[in-house]
Amino acid sequence: MVGFFVSCDMQAYPDIDLIERILPDMSEGEVLHSLMHEIAWRDEQIRIFGKTMMQPRRIAWYGDRDALYTYSGITHEPLPWIPILQTLRDAVEEIAGAHFNSVLCNLYRNGQDSMGYHSDDEPELGRHPVIASFSIGAERALHFRHRMDASIPTVKMVLPSMSVLVMKGATQEHWKHALPKTKMVVAPRINLTFRHVHQR
Ligand SMILES: O=C(O)CCC(=O)C(=O)O
Numbered sequence: 001m002v003g004f005f006v007s008c009d010m011q012a013y014p015d016i017d018l019i020e021r022i023l024p025d026m027s028e029g030e031v032l033h034s035l036m037h038e039i040a041w042r043d044e045q046i047r048i049f050g051k052t053m054m055q056p057r058r059i060a061w062y063g064d065r066d067a068l069y070t071y072s073g074i075t076h077e078p079l080p081w082i083p084i085l086q087t088l089r090d091a092v093e094e095i096a097g098a099h100f101n102s103v104l105c106n107l108y109r110n111g112q113d114s115m116g117y118h119s120d121d122e123p124e125l126g127r128h129p130v131i132a133s134f135s136i137g138a139e140r141a142l143h144f145r146h147r148m149d150a151s152i153p154t155v156k157m158v159l160p161s162m163s164v165l166v167m168k169g170a171t172q173e174h175w176k177h178a179l180p181k182t183k184m185v186v187a188p189r190i191n192l193t194f195r196h197v198h199q200r
Pocket residue numbers: 104106115120133135142159177178179191193
């Protein structure tokens with residue numbers, strides 16, 4: 001396995017590993033260019049407190065044909081895998097030691113694009129899912145907030161370009177995560193969260 005691990009205390013930290021600089025034989029520029037231009041990015045609406053608005057990021061859902069996934073109240077039908085996503089899936093499967101049949105792609109166009117606090121705890125992901133989150137482009141911080149114990153400090157993980165964050169164990173059960181807006185970063189960032197969706 002290539003990379004550098006940050007091992008975390010199970011009590012005060014989510015069960016996560018950060019592996020930096022995967023794919024040593026592919027350039028960051030090539031991968032970023034492919035993801036930007038070959039993914040069918042789309043804008044999606046969300047409803048918050050009765051108001052409909054655009055999500056502050058662009059998204060796409062790819063996967064095996066039967067990997068249907070309900071997310072933010074919307075059922076996503078996957079688009080078929082494309083070569084760059086298959087290559088990245090192979091790499092993250094080896095790192096995570098898990099099989100993934102789908103991927104949620106997020107494009108944050110600048111520091112004003114973001115994702116609010118949530119857990120990836122939909123029933124079709126099963127209990128204690130392994131989720132491998134590949135990041136490329138601008139470095140942004142992912143924040144983890146404990147769901148039950150407000151005295152536990154927020155964990156802030158800076159996710160470098162070409163890194164994989166593996167979330168596992170009780171991470172989704174006990175923690176919420178978010179990608180806050182930032183005034184510092186203006187460059188785009190792409191994040192791919194590889195998941196295994198079980199059929200109901
Ligand atoms: O962009 C990120 O690093 C987080 C993405 C995320 O939380 C999700 O797709 O559920």
